[in-house]
C-alpha cells in the first residue's frame with residue numbers, strides 16, 4: 001500500500017500527519033507507526049498524528065497522537081497546533097477549530113501560520129525544593145537550573161523519566177533557565193521519543209505554570225524559548241488552579257510525500 005503523508009513542524013517538534021478520515025491506517029500497527037517516524041528507515045518525526053472524523057458533531061475533527069516509538073500517548077501541544085494547520089490546509093476549517101484529543105476538547109485559532117491552542121485546565125501542581133510536577137495533557141517534571149546550554153538533557157532527562165518516582169508510565173522532563181522577567185529558556189526530554197526534542201508544547205505550558213506557581217514570574221503571559229523557536233503561554237490563575245490556558249506559536253507544512261507501507 002502507498003500512504004500519502006504530510007510532514008509538519010511546530011518550533012522544530014516534527015510530525016507525520018495522515019488524513020485518516022477513511023481509516024486507512026490501523027491504530028494498532030505500532031511497528032508501522034514506529035517505522036514511519038524512524039529518521040533512517042522511514043520519514044522521520046517525533047510523532048505521528050491521525051486526523052479523523054470525530055464522534056462529536058460539534059467537532060471539526062479528532063486528533064489521534066502517537067509518539068515516535070509507535071505507541072498512542074497523551075496530549076501533544078505542538079502536534080495539536082500542527083494538526084490545526086493541517087486541517088486548514090485540507091479545507092476542513094478556516095480560522096477557528098474545535099477538536100477532540102485524548103485529554104478532551106480543544107479550541108484553536110489560526111492566523112498566518114500562527115496557531116493558538118486552548119489547553120485543559122490545570123488543578124494540581126506538586127512542588128518541592130528540587131522540582132515541580134504537573135499534567136498539562138501530558139505529565140511534566142520541571143527543574144529550574146543554570147547553565148542550560150551545557151546540560152546533557154538526554155542523560156539527565158532519562159534518569160528522571162525512568163526513576164522509581166514515575167514508575168512504568170514515566171514522565172517528560174523540562175530543564176528551565178530564567179532569561180528575563182516573564183521569559184524562560186526550556187530544553188525538554190520527551191518520553192516516547194526517548195531523547196531531547198527541539199520543543200514540546202505541553203512541556204512549555206507546564207513550564208509557564210510552574211514558573212508562576214514557584215514565584216519565578218508574576219506574569220500570566222510567559223515567553224518560552226526552546227531550541228526550535230519561541231512559544232508563548234497565557235493563562236488565568238484562579239482559586240481552583242489555572243484556566244483559560246493558551247499555547248501559541250508557528251506551525252508549518254514542511255513537505256508532502258508518499259511512502260510504501
Ligand SMILES: N[C@@H](CCC[C@H](N)C(=O)O)C(=O)O
Nearest residue numbers: 073076077078138200201202
Ligand atoms: N511533543 C509533545 C508531547 C508529546 C507527548 C509526550 N511525548 C508524552 O508521551 O508524554 C508536545 O508538544 O506537547
